[in-house]
Structure formats: structure tokens, C-alpha cells
Amino acid sequence: MASRALDPPRWRAWWPAILLGFVTIGAYGVPHYSFGVLLPSLRESTGWSTGAASAAYSVGALAGGFVGLVAGRMLDRAGSRPVLLGSLVLGSAGLLLASWARSPLEFIVAWGAGGGIVAGGLFYHVTMAVTVRLYPDNRAAAFSVLTLLGALASPIFYPIAGWLVEALDWRGALRVLVALMVLCVLPGALAVRSRPSLGTGAVEVDEPPRHPLRAELAQPHMLWLLVMVMCASGAMSALILHQVPAMQATGISLGAASALAGARGLFQMPGRVVLTPLTRWAGVPGATLLCYTLFIVGTVALLSAGPLVLLGLFVVATGLAVGLLSPLHGLYSAEVYGEARLGTLMGVQQVAVAGAGAAGPWLAGVGYDISGSYAIPLVVIALVQAAAVGALAMQRRATRSVAHPPLAAPPQAVGERE
Missing domain, CATH: 1.20.1250.20 (MFS general substrate transporter like domains)
Structure with missing residues (x-):
């Protein structure tokens, strides 16, 4: 092997x-x-x-x-x-x-x-x-x-x-x-x-015949994957860019907020260490769901922060979640897209992720400018991440439909009543 x-x-x-x-x-x-x-x-x-x-x-x-x-x-x-x-x-x-x-x-x-x-x-x-x-x-x-x-x-x-x-x-x-x-x-x-996987000298892959790219992306299980990663990426980029001022808004100093942001970054590393055993235990979709939930918990902790313990929960929960989600999204995409067009389809996905990653922080900043508080942006970030959970559920449902299409009704015998 x-x-x-x-x-x-x-x-x-x-x-x-x-x-x-x-x-x-x-x-x-x-x-x-x-x-x-x-x-x-x-x-x-x-x-x-x-x-x-x-x-x-x-x-x-x-x-x-x-x-x-x-x-x-x-x-x-x-x-x-x-x-x-x-x-x-x-x-x-x-x-x-x-x-x-x-x-x-x-x-x-x-x-x-x-x-x-x-x-x-x-x-x-x-x-x-x-x-x-x-x-x-x-x-x-x-x-x-x-x-x-x-x-x-x-x-x-x-x-x-x-x-x-x-x-x-x-x-x-x-x-x-x-x-x-x-x-x-x-x-x-x-x-x-x-x-290369396409053209002369391509790697041979045992996959079904490929559809045109546009038709392939129009399949529900592909579309829901794009929606899922867009929601998650927009929420993560918005939170990471605004985490320091959002923590400052709870009453701590800039130095303390920066130190906590650095600690959050360090907590990404343990998440990646446990990637292999976690995916063996829960599977890639189950591990992704767990990380989305952790991210929501961490965002709500920051929204409710006052006691230092809630800021600590934010640091640990979002650090582990963000650390795991980068490789999990890659594994999930590889499972859905297959190998033959993986580079092309990951490129299409990057367009969606880049758009969401640029829009998320800007919209969070606009929300702060309008409201004068990080409460509304943090609520929206948590809701967008919850939308990623919903998209994950729809993607799994669409994938099951592709793997197990409904059986056609058997032909009726002559004279059989409807």
C-alpha cells in the first residue's frame, strides 16, 4: 500500500x-x-x-x-x-x-x-x-x-x-x-x-466522465459547497480583522487585546495537530460541523465578554476552529470535486472565497460605523457562520441524492389500477 x-x-x-x-x-x-x-x-x-x-x-x-x-x-x-x-x-x-x-x-x-x-x-x-x-x-x-x-x-x-x-x-x-x-x-x-491531470502526460484517475465546467458547478452539491465556504470565509476574515478593536471595546488595553489575538493565532496549531485523529473519528463533514459550532461559541463569547474567562473562551474556541477549518475545507473540497479537475475547481472556489473574504471585513466595519458598537457586527458574524452550518447540511443532503438517486417507479402491469 x-x-x-x-x-x-x-x-x-x-x-x-x-x-x-x-x-x-x-x-x-x-x-x-x-x-x-x-x-x-x-x-x-x-x-x-x-x-x-x-x-x-x-x-x-x-x-x-x-x-x-x-x-x-x-x-x-x-x-x-x-x-x-x-x-x-x-x-x-x-x-x-x-x-x-x-x-x-x-x-x-x-x-x-x-x-x-x-x-x-x-x-x-x-x-x-x-x-x-x-x-x-x-x-x-x-x-x-x-x-x-x-x-x-x-x-x-x-x-x-x-x-x-x-x-x-x-x-x-x-x-x-x-x-x-x-x-x-x-x-x-x-x-x-x-x-498535470489534464492533457498530455496527465495522471490517470478512475472517475466518471466529466461534464462541462459550468454544468458541473451547477450541480446542487457543488453549489452548496461554494455557499458553505463563502459564508465561513467571510465570517472568519471579518472576525480576525476586527478581533483586536472588538476586544478593546470590552474595556481591555490595546496591548492586552493584541496579546490575546496572538494567543488566538497560536491556538490554531494544536487544532492542526489533531486533524488526522479528528477526521478518523468524526469524518470530514462531522469535523467541519464541530469547528463551525466552536467558531459560533467563540464569537458569542466575545459578544458577551466582560469577564476575562469569556475572552479566554473566545481565544481557545476560535483559535482551534480557524486552525482546523483551513485543512478541513481543503479535504472537503477534494472529496467533493475529485482529482481530475481539482486545480480548476479549487480556483473557482478561490474566486468565491476571495470575494467573501474581502466583503466580510468591510461590511463589519460599516456595521461598526453605523452602530458605534461591535455588537451588531459580531451578531451578524455568528449568523453568517450559522448559515454555513445550514449550507453544510444542504450539501450533505445533495451529496446523498447524487450517490443514491431515487429509484424509478416500476412499470405497471396491464390492467393494474393506479
Whole structure:
């Protein structure tokens, strides 16, 4: 069996997943985590408005969705190396150009292009699809390796970015951060290879004949999966971006709120350690339902926070949930989409996730501006996550209908009454 072949020696079996983990650290470290650290220095040294500078992040997030669609198709047709290496080269060039921007428009265009290419070609929707093809019999364990390393992106890049901004200005810090991203990503981009699944030299997969992409996505079990991940991603991105000011609103200091946010990030790692035993016990859908429930519990705890114990519950519950949901969404998608078009369909999913991930934080901010409180945004976040639970139930129901279609009524005998 393939699983036994992965045992001796372990490093030879797992080095592709480890390298892809470092790809994830570098990719998320700069456009996703470092932006917030660069923002205050950027705003102070240039005089640009917060809204104009933040628009670059939103443009990059949205562009990443559409680049992800192209990257997914390329992954299916050409394999992993052109996607990983091409995204690294072009994305790094765009981010470096952003460090020389002299106007908000130049910065938005350069960061939006560079950040979008990195997000679309190097984020989890690509590295998870590659991992599925490299470890078809050990997906959960391989995803644990990949995402456990990926969870180190924020603990590594937050402090490094902060130190660089203090030692240099935001422009110099960004250039050094891009160099660090290249060091993290380049070994995996060069050494990891997954073959294409479509066209010449494709991996043979034992699957039913494929339908046209549009017809395939129109199937209810596919649509409900997209709705599910969109709701969950929008809720998670809104909560993560606004967690510090929401905790401050409970009466604690900025330093304490930032420390609790860092602790919440660290709690993502234990969640990923238990991924394999959890999916064996509850299955991927059951584990996903458990995480959605934990996320709702944590959000309600923050909404009700006053006593420190409720903030602690928020930190633990949402940390474990977010840590598990990244690999669980990847496993769930792999089960639903199958291997043949996994890259393309994950790319389509990334478009939906990017849109929800950009809209969620903005809508939460608008809710705060209108109400003057985080109560309404947090209630809406919990309700959107509850909608993800409903979409999960509908997706399972639609999947059962596909697997067990209703039997046709037997023909009536001549003379039989209706």
C-alpha cells in the first residue's frame, strides 16, 4: 500500500509537504500578514489616507481570486512547477514595485497585482491541490504537515515585519520581506512536482466522465459547497480583522487585546495537530460541523465578554476552529470535486472565497460605523457562520441524492389500477 511506502525513511516521504509548508509561510507572510504592520509607517511617511492604502489590500485579495482561477487551470494542465515558480517571480516583482510607489494609485496597482498573483498562485487552494495529488492515500496526515507549518506564517512574519519597519522604513522593510518570501517559496517551487491531470502526460484517475465546467458547478452539491465556504470565509476574515478593536471595546488595553489575538493565532496549531485523529473519528463533514459550532461559541463569547474567562473562551474556541477549518475545507473540497479537475475547481472556489473574504471585513466595519458598537457586527458574524452550518447540511443532503438517486417507479402491469 502507498501508506506503508511513506514510512521509511519519513523525511523522504514528507519533504514535499514540508517544502509546500514553507511555500505557505512565505506566501501568506507578506501580502496577508505583513500588510497591517506596514500600514502605519506607510501612512505616516507618505501622508496617504488609510482608506487609499487599505484599498491595495482589498484589490490584492479580489485579484487573488481571479488569478487563482487561472492558476488552477494551469495546475491541471501543466503541473505545479509553472504555477509555483511563475507566481513567485511575477508576484515578487509586483510587491517590489509597490515599495517604489510614489502615489496611492501606483501603490494600489503594484500591490494589487503582486499580492493578487501571490495569493492566486501560492495560497492554500494551490498547495492543497498539489498535496492531494502527491499523497492520495494520506491526505489528512499530509494536510496536517502542510497547515501546521503554514500556521507559523503569522508568528514568524509579524515580529520580523515589526522589527524591520522600526529599523528601516516601510519601503526598505517591504523589500527585505519580499526577499524572505523568495527564500521560503523558491525551494518548493523548484523541487516539488505534481504532474498535470489534464492533457498530455496527465495522471490517470478512475472517475466518471466529466461534464462541462459550468454544468458541473451547477450541480446542487457543488453549489452548496461554494455557499458553505463563502459564508465561513467571510465570517472568519471579518472576525480576525476586527478581533483586536472588538476586544478593546470590552474595556481591555490595546496591548492586552493584541496579546490575546496572538494567543488566538497560536491556538490554531494544536487544532492542526489533531486533524488526522479528528477526521478518523468524526469524518470530514462531522469535523467541519464541530469547528463551525466552536467558531459560533467563540464569537458569542466575545459578544458577551466582560469577564476575562469569556475572552479566554473566545481565544481557545476560535483559535482551534480557524486552525482546523483551513485543512478541513481543503479535504472537503477534494472529496467533493475529485482529482481530475481539482486545480480548476479549487480556483473557482478561490474566486468565491476571495470575494467573501474581502466583503466580510468591510461590511463589519460599516456595521461598526453605523452602530458605534461591535455588537451588531459580531451578531451578524455568528449568523453568517450559522448559515454555513445550514449550507453544510444542504450539501450533505445533495451529496446523498447524487450517490443514491431515487429509484424509478416500476412499470405497471396491464390492467393494474393506479
